[in-house]
Amino acid sequence: MSESTKHRVMEIRAGLSHALGAAQMALERAYEAREAAEARYRRIVAAATARRRKLAAARDERVREIDTWHDGELAALAGAAAAAADRAAPGAAGEPWHSWDPTPLEKAAELRVGRLMLPEAPVPAPVRNERPARPGDGEPWTGGAWAGAPGEVTEAWAGPDSEPPDVTAGPVMDDTPPEVPALVRLLDHGHVVVEGDRRTGDDVVAGLLLRALGTSVPGQVQIIGYDPENLGGGLAGFAPLATAGVLAFVGPGGLEKLLDELVGHVRRINETVLAGEYTSLRELHAVTKRRPEPWRVAVLLGGGGEPSRHERSQLDRLLRTGAACGVHLVIRGIRVAPGPGIDVIVAAPGDDARIGSAGALPVRLDPGPTPSVVTATCRQIAEAVAAGPAPVALDSLLPEAGAEWREVSAAGLTAPLGDSPQGPRVMVTLSDYPPHALIAGPSGTGKTNFIYAWMGALAARYSPDELAFYLLDFKEGVSFARFAPGRRDPSWLPHVRLVGVNVNTDREFGLALLRFLSGELKRRADAAKQHEATNLAELRAEDPEGAWPRIVAVIDEFQVLLSGRDAVSGEAVDLLEDLARRGRSQGIHLILASQDVSGIEALWGRPALVAQFSLRIALPRARRVLPETNGAADSLPRYHAVVNADSGAPEANRVVRVPSAGDRDQWSSLQHRLWRRRPPELGPPRLFDGDVVPRLADSPDYRALRAAGSQAAPIALLGETIDVAARSARTVLRRAPGRNLAVLGTRVDEACAVLATAGRSLAAQFTPEGARFSVVCLDTDARTAAEALHARLPDCGWYDPENVDWLLEDAAAEATAAWPADRPHFILIYAADALPGGKAAGDQLRTVLRQGPERRLHVLGWWRGAGLLRDTLGGHASRTDAIGAWVALDVHGSELSPFYPGQGAPNWYPRPWRALHFDRSVHRGAEVIIPYGSS
Numbered sequence: 013m014s015e016s017t018k019h020r021v022m023e024i025r026a027g028l029s030h031a032l033g034a035a036q037m038a039l040e041r042a043y044e045a046r047e048a049a050e051a052r053y054r055r056i057v058a059a060a061t062a063r064r065r066k067l068a069a070a071r072d073e074r075v076r077e078i079d080t081w082h083d084g085e086l087a088a089l090a091g092a093a094a095a096a097a098d099r100a101a102p103g104a105a106g107e108p109w110h111s112w113d114p115t116p117l118e119k120a121a122e123l124r125v126g127r128l129m130l131p132e133a134p135v136p137a138p139v140r141n142e143r144p145a146r147p148g149d150g151e152p153w154t155g156g157a158w159a160g161a162p163g164e165v166t167e168a169w170a171g172p173d174s175e176p177p178d179v180t181a182g183p184v185m186d187d188t189p190p191e192v193p194a195l196v197r198l199l200d201h202g203h204v205v206v207e208g209d210r211r212t213g214d215d216v217v218a219g220l221l222l223r224a225l226g227t228s229v230p231g232q233v234q235i236i237g238y239d240p241e242n243l244g245g246g247l248a249g250f251a252p253l254a255t256a257g258v259l260a261f262v263g264p265g266g267l268e269k270l271l272d273e274l275v276g277h278v279r280r281i282n283e284t285v286l287a288g289e290y291t292s293l294r295e296l297h298a299v300t301k302r303r304p305e306p307w308r309v310a311v312l313l314g315g316g317g318e319p320s321r322h323e324r325s326q327l328d329r330l331l332r333t334g335a336a337c338g339v340h341l342v343i344r345g346i347r348v349a350p351g352p353g354i355d356v357i358v359a360a361p362g363d364d365a366r367i368g369s370a371g372a373l374p375v376r377l378d379p380g381p382t383p384s385v386v387t388a389t390c391r392q393i394a395e396a397v398a399a400g401p402a403p404v405a406l407d408s409l410l411p412e413a414g415a416e417w418r419e420v421s422a423a424g425l426t427a428p429l430g431d432s433p434q435g436p437r438v439m440v441t442l443s444d445y446p447p448h449a450l451i452a453g454p455s456g457t458g459k460t461n462f463i464y465a466w467m468g469a470l471a472a473r474y475s476p477d478e479l480a481f482y483l484l485d486f487k488e489g490v491s492f493a494r495f496a497p498g499r500r501d502p503s504w505l506p507h508v509r510l511v512g513v514n515v516n517t518d519r520e521f522g523l524a525l526l527r528f529l530s531g532e533l534k535r536r537a538d539a540a541k542q543h544e545a546t547n548l549a550e551l552r553a554e555d556p557e558g559a560w561p562r563i564v565a566v567i568d569e570f571q572v573l574l575s576g577r578d579a580v581s582g583e584a585v586d587l588l589e590d591l592a593r594r595g596r597s598q599g600i601h602l603i604l605a606s607q608d609v610s611g612i613e614a615l616w617g618r619p620a621l622v623a624q625f626s627l628r629i630a631l632p633r634a635r636r637v638l639p640e641t642n643g644a645a646d647s648l649p650r651y652h653a654v655v656n657a658d659s660g661a662p663e664a665n666r667v668v669r670v671p672s673a674g675d676r677d678q679w680s681s682l683q684h685r686l687w688r689r690r691p692p693e694l695g696p697p698r699l700f701d702g703d704v705v706p707r708l709a710d711s712p713d714y715r716a717l718r719a720a721g722s723q724a725a726p727i728a729l730l731g732e733t734i735d736v737a738a739r740s741a742r743t744v745l746r747r748a749p750g751r752n753l754a755v756l757g758t759r760v761d762e763a764c765a766v767l768a769t770a771g772r773s774l775a776a777q778f779t780p781e782g783a784r785f786s787v788v789c790l791d792t793d794a795r796t797a798a799e800a801l802h803a804r805l806p807d808c809g810w811y812d813p814e815n816v817d818w819l820l821e822d823a824a825a826e827a828t829a830a831w832p833a834d835r836p837h838f839i840l841i842y843a844a845d846a847l848p849g850g851k852a853a854g855d856q857l858r859t860v861l862r863q864g865p866e867r868r869l870h871v872l873g874w875w876r877g878a879g880l881l882r883d884t885l886g887g888h889a890s891r892t893d894a895i896g897a898w899v900a901l902d903v904h905g906s907e908l909s910p911f912y913p914g915q916g917a918p919n920w921y922p923r924p925w926r927a928l929h930f931d932r933s934v935h936r937g938a939e940v941i942i943p944y945g946s947s
């Protein structure tokens with residue numbers, strides 16, 4: 013082999029070995045790389061596994077958190093929904109039947125029909141202090157683990173714009189999630205259509221009606237049933253309401269008429285009640301707090317065939333417009349297209365029912381109320397309705413506190429009397445027209461209350477400078493006494509100038525009031541003439557400084573004054589007629605009230621008098637005060653009145669619901685308020701109480717007596733006159749023939765009271781020595797009283813049957829003496845008819861009676877009969893002019909005619925603690941007086 017060949021072989025070998033070495037190295041490196049790659053792969057796999065585990069843990073934690081949050085959120089929402097439902101359906105609107113009771117509410121509520129079936133919430137999480145985080149809240153996921161340690165709630169609730177509900181409070185954390193009631197809106201909102209299962213639907217209708225009735229004031233929900241299939245059987249449990257007029261049924265053919273009527277109501281309410289001022293009764297109520305119309309709920313149960321076209325269109329009208337006017341429909345079995353304000357209930361047993369307002373949420377309907385609950389409630393409501401509406405408070409008639417006495421009475425007196433059933437207040441004016449009012453109502457219908465309410469409304473608006481009351485009550489009892497100061501309450505109504513109570517036997521007091529008003533009328537007429545004014549408004553304008561309040565004279569049970577056919581009623585009617593005719597323009601208004609004006613002959617015999625009373629007020633079942641053609645009073649509910657300012661013309665009727673003014677607390681708070689505002693110079697009214705015996709010490713005339721000069725003619729007071737002013741009856745014992753006083757009758761106490769009054773009042777006019785008194789007691793029954801008087805009189809001699817002859821002898825001598833009498837001598841004789849001493853004594857007494865007065869010797873004697881006095885004076889044919897004044901007690905008028913010159917017998921029937929006084933020197937006729945009591 014050639015060297016070159018060898019060399020080449022060697023070169024090739026060396027090349028191969030080099031290549032092999034390189035290949036081995038490359039292989040090794042490849043092995044190394046593979047190992048490294050495998051190691052990396054293993055690391056990556058391990059890392060991925062770890063990350064997945066971590067992620068799964070984070071996810072589980074987050075899911076747990078979401079569950080917890082969802083649970084809390086659901087519970088909170090359910091709680092909030094339940095609370096909202098409670099607010100929307102409080103009391104009887106939402107209470108379950110087992111604990112249900114009627115609870116009238118302020119405003120219409122939503123009514124519960126069942127409960128919403130909310131999605132099942134997981135078992136509530138344990139109580140925690142923080143709010144669970146919402147998913148998506150907190151740190152965003154960065155592709156790695158959730159920020160914060162796994163299992164830890166890192167974030168408090170941070171809702172963007174709402175406060176979180178407190179999940180730890182209230183029912184939320186209760187074990188049982190709160191029940192969310194399913195509610196529908198009926199009253200003041202809309203209509204309810206019930207579809208689906210029939211029996212369940214019946215229960216729904218019964219429940220709805222009962223809840224509507226139970227949440228409103230009895231009578232405010234009226235139900236009209238149309239049940240052609242069962243003829244009312246579907247509403248049988250509600251039957252007790254029918255007796256009170258709260259439930260009515262229409263027959264199978266009556267749907268059209270019913271719908272027409274309801275449409276009529278809607279139209280009327282829109283026109284006259286809402287009258288463009290309000291869009292709905294709900295709004296009217298919200299603004300005025302009044303609900304002048306009831307809710308009318310028509311329950312239309314199908315089965316009468318498809319409604320006619322007319323019925324259908326009326327139905328549609330009501331569905332559209334009824335709710336605003338309180339006309340609501342509850343419909344079952346009649347097809348109705350859905351629309352706004354119509355809540356559809358698809359009735360089904362179990363949890364499958366639906367109500368429109370709950371959307372897709374299933375509803376479990378409540379079972380119906382038990383028949384016993386329905387009947388008991390309906391009975392209760394019927395009784396309450398029959399008993400009449402609850403009284404309205406007097407405050408509703410009054411202006412705001414602090415806004416009193418702002419009105420001016422120049423043109424008239426205007427005040428509200430209450431609300432009309434349609435809503436607006438009924439205002440009544442006394443002015444030139446109508447000037448006077450006639451009120452009638454059988455006993456117990458609220459006539460007196462009406463007068464109180466009217467007086468309260470007037471007194472709160474007009475100050476005592478603008479209005480004065482004169483009040484007279486002929487009823488037994490003291491109903492007007494509250495206006496005068498009493499023992500328990502010293503306040504009085506500042507406008508009241510006179511109160512006469514218990515005057516049923518003292519008709520003279522009524523006459524006195526009319527006479528007084530007549531005098532006032534004359535005074536006003538004279539002033540008007542002087543100022544060339546034709547009515548009060550003009551007089552007040554011409555004489556702004558003058559005191560010309562409008563006068564309102566109220567005479568309750570005035571028929572007592574006019575009923576007797578005697579001089580009192582004759583004069584009273586004359587005065588009334590004059591006052592009624594002329595008082596209108598002089599601001600003197602008469603309010604006459606009576607149980608039954610139909611019996612007052614004196615009134616109906618004088619149509620001109622009646623015509624002046626153009627304001628007529630009739631309480632329920634009042635007769636004759638409205639004309640025969642006007643029967644409005646017959647159907648009046650309790651505590652209502654018809655007010656008619658046009659002499660009873662039916663078109664002028666206004667019905668008013670009268671507030672209760674009888675409540676003493678309410679009245680006295682008004683009276684005290686006004687009393688505290690009274691002008692300081694305004695004193696209390698004169699209170700004449702026929703049941704109270706007056707006291708001489710209280711007599712203004714007695715208190716005014718002073719010891720005068722010895723030449724002044726002494727005045728003997730005798731008793732209180734029945735008069736507007738508390739005057740004392742008097743007789744002046746001048747130095748003139750006949751100036752003696754005789755007290756006639758058998759009643760010892762009253763005779764002694766008159767003599768005591770005369771003696772004490774005479775003594776008050778003299779210094780102790782200025783006059784001489786002699787008390788002669790000839791009747792042991794009168795001894796105590798005579799001794800009491802004797803003890804009170806200065807320089808007073810005491811005589812009895814033993815020594816009266818001395819006195820008479822002296823007195824007869826004194827009466828006939830020629831020397832001038834230096835001081836008066838008053839001889840007070842108790843039982844003068846029992847004078848001992850026979851003819852001689854009789855002659856002496858006669859001498860004293862006839863001649864004594866001219867010599868200032870006056871006899872004030874008590875004879876126990878008019879005939880006995882006649883005997884003293886000399887018998888049947890004798891003259892009686894020695895007795896110039898007398899006071900008759902239990903003596904009949906006819907017996908007094910000899911002492912009643914020229915006028916026949918006075919009209920007098922004895923009555924307890926009253927006397928008839930006549931003084932021939934001043935009186936035209938006799939006057940009734942009340943002896944002062946012994947104090």
Ligand SMILES: Nc1ncnc2c1ncn2[C@@H]1O[C@H](COP(=O)(O)OP(=O)(O)OP(=O)(O)O)[C@@H](O)[C@H]1O
Nearest residue numbers: 403454455456457458459460461651670671672674
């Ligand atoms: N509007 C009213 N609201 C509440 N209660 C009233 C109302 N009117 C009258 N009453 C009550 O009815 C009863 C009778 O009322 P009131 O005395 O006014 O009747 P009257 O017609 O004057 O009866 P009488 O002539 O027998 O006195 C009283 O207890 C009174 O409180």
